[in-house]
Amino acid sequence: MALNKVVAGPQEALTGVADGMTFMVGGFGLCGIPENAISEMVKRGITGLTCISNNAGVDDFGLGLLLQKKQIKKMISSYVGENDEFERQMLSGELEVDLIPQGSLAERCRAGGAGIPAFFTPAGYGTEIAEGKEVRNFDGKPHILEMALHADFAFVKAWRGDTAGNLIYKATSKNFNPMMAMAGKITVAEVEELVPVGELDPNQIHTPGVFVQRIFQGSGYEKRIERVTTRPRV
Amino acid sequence: MALNKVVAGPQEALTGVADGMTFMVGGFGLCGIPENAISEMVKRGITGLTCISNNAGVDDFGLGLLLQKKQIKKMISSYVGENDEFERQMLSGELEVDLIPQGSLAERCRAGGAGIPAFFTPAGYGTEIAEGKEVRNFDGKPHILEMALHADFAFVKAWRGDTAGNLIYKATSKNFNPMMAMAGKITVAEVEELVPVGELDPNQIHTPGVFVQRIFQGSGYEKRIERVTTRPRV
């Protein structure tokens, strides 16, 4: 029998979350974000959160919802520029912000999940990002040592998933979700469609179920688009 | 227009290989090995090779064919135990062998392809593998620093591929192929079925074509099985 990771919904899936914990939250902008898990965090009113997420949502959606309620103490991100409330809290000093080059953020999450405590990368050498970090030359080129990231909970969103926690993402909604799924002590996956084991081709799975502790079928997805951009029909 | 990486066959695909070069060769045992590229290497009689490959084939197949002809100077592998000729050459000192823990071998190939010059891993700490390597504690646990691997050519084998070099592997024939595809200066992919771009679902590709410089439809695959193991029908 395959393992069964299914929980009833976001409420059960977030059992154990507590004030002051560290959370990884998948998505790029508003694309591929775990909408249900974020809503549940808002509902629970958990505070003092450290959130590791490439972006911080917009004012009234995504992680912006947690910012509005001042639930987030610290953001670890690569780009946070679509959010007035974020700006206000950051400039006032209410919100701590740790900005990380996007590739280093992705690789540090993967490293956390893969048992690699640290690695060298050229990104950020010679900039303020490198301050206090070990520098070493490889092939004559300077690199800095970056450390793995870990989280108490990782919230990820996939397109399809099976009851054993195997996940398939759609298009560019994959982004940070697979690495964050690897790096959570407890990884909660929400999916648009939950299917029995055996329905997904074992050759086409993006996140093996071994990285997922809890899975549920999400609901009410808004899937907002930040910048609808179109071209005229000829 | 998508890029076109198609070459006529193994002969064209191996243009530029030369004595003394370093080669990565995909596969685990005889599963997922680039049979056509290996045959072409035998045919060309290139010598003094350094081969990075998890295994060394068997006496009369896979990399064993290159060993028979004494074309290999050095093997970098994790396990080489199915090959009498290998044993003879190793014990006589004709063949240099660098044994690497399998996970470190995989990660070092990935690192080479991903521009990560070095990383820390716990594998091999306290063993002879760690001799001469930097040791550092993370969270109180000792790790050793391992360096990226690179190759002049990487030979990989996939199940299906398109003319832009996008690859899909089948079942456990994936193994080392995706990381080696990333780490070759020139990566040559041979596939069982070559299709036009647009035929592969962009969501299901294992190796993006950006890592592949040349692709051809292979032929005459033997796909030998090292240990046929079955169970009785009830």
Added chain:
Amino acid sequence: MLSKDQIAQRIAQELQNGWYVNLGIGIPTLVANHIPDGIDVEFQSENGILGMGPFPYEGEEDADLINAGKQTITAMPGAVYFDSATSFAMIRGKHIQLTVLGAMEVAQNGDIANWKIPGRMVKGMGGAMDLVASADNIIVAMMHTNKKGASKLLKACSLPLTGVGCVTRVVTNLAFLEVKNGAFHLLERAPGVSVEEIKNATEGELIINGEIPEMNL
């Protein structure tokens, strides 16, 4: 003087067949509209696509298919989606042949500053630091001077750096320049722009060798 679209057009002339190209936000995005005939390239967007196509027709937007600027896009035949770690493996591993991005300042030693203005809201570097630290071939697309008329091609950057010694070429509204040996080398003038104007707008060391041709757009 070049329009933003013409800056993109001039950069597009540098594309070579078979290249994978990462285009930053702003002017660089426009490069995709000017691919010369007979040149096949593929565009990477670092949020996870190779083979990015044009914007979708109205009504055909897919919330799951965006570029790094969070705009809706389409995928070309032969496209592939991947996660952010794989995306930056491509970038860090030098599998992308050209990076085009904007800048606030470029220094004559190739340093670039494009992510932070002290005292102002910092939005973050996104993927820019990874891109500039790894790419061998970086073209900066920007205005030659800022809104106050001050040169953006400097002896040394005054703003916090994004990367050091990495920019190889710059295309501005005034000129096409190469960055090497610690100086800006003027290669081409924008149509109707004199060498004198470019000199006056360039704070960093400017090397002018012989007759400088006008761009051919």
Added chain:
Amino acid sequence: MLSKDQIAQRIAQELQNGWYVNLGIGIPTLVANHIPDGIDVEFQSENGILGMGPFPYEGEEDADLINAGKQTITAMPGAVYFDSATSFAMIRGKHIQLTVLGAMEVAQNGDIANWKIPGRMVKGMGGAMDLVASADNIIVAMMHTNKKGASKLLKACSLPLTGVGCVTRVVTNLAFLEVKNGAFHLLERAPGVSVEEIKNATEGELIINGEIPEMNL
């Protein structure tokens, strides 16, 4: 005395519901035949599968579907295939709850030697060094003594190490032992085997606390 199959059976009793398990070559492979009723586990083979099933029926072998011992296998519903880097990410990242492997020697401090005999042909460590360096829960399955009758449970390993201080439990043909605080702690005797026999076959420090029960197979 236990047969090899019974060693596997005793180890299988340690399986807990929901575990992912990596089984080494030899006796460990047999563990899969003895999963207790009501226990769901998934087997990983480090060459790239989770959800490994039984060997195929004759005629149904697939050259593309093997385990780390290069044997043909099948996949269970819910299985997934992945590359070697991902496979060892699972192992190194502690996503696998139990590792069962064979050994030539185990020391009372948990050191293990199972890959190399000086002067003999060295076949390589395969994935063993990664497995023992990362797993928190390692059961060694082996004979209590070697072919010459010498103990394999030692004060210190004499052979080149595979990993240090990592083995948590050992199941042999004679006994089930826990390795902690620098000693072997006898937990159970194989049916018909006396504590005295186990003592005589164990070179390393052996802690015997109270009455030692017989295994219940």
